[in-house]
Amino acid sequence: MxxxxxxxxxxxxxxxxxxxxxxxxxxxxxxxxxPSERVQELLDTGVAVLFCALIATSALIEAQEFVGWARPLGVAVGGVLAWRRAPFVVVVIAAAAVAAILRLLGLP
Missing domain, CATH: 1.20.5 (Single alpha-helices involved in coiled-coils or other helix-helix interfaces)
Structure with a gap:
């Protein structure tokens, strides 16, 4: 070796x-x-920030290039529905449908 x-x-x-x-x-x-209350708040905020960064990079970048607008708009629709506490299946199907429809309409 x-x-x-x-x-x-x-x-x-x-x-x-x-x-x-x-x-x-x-x-x-x-x-x-x-941990103190302040440390617990900082940890919770850190988790939220890391999760948002993961979502942003997954939704916006593929092969070090911008993926186009269909995927980010689909993710945004899913995010709004999740924020409004829609059922998970509805969130996933709506996000996928929005991205698919936008791609059918020619939006990359």
């Missing part, structure tokens, strides 16, 4: 051990460490 392969295997092993240790620490320390 080459030194690059060995390095990659070592890096993957370190990441695996680190992931397991972090998950185990969460389980073991959950009852002992109680």
């Amino acid at each position: 080459s030194s690059v392969t060995i390095g990659l295997l070592v890096a993957a092993g370190v990441l695996a051990v680190g992931t397991i240790a972090l998950r185990l620490a969460g389980v073991l320390l959950r009852a002992r460490i109680v």
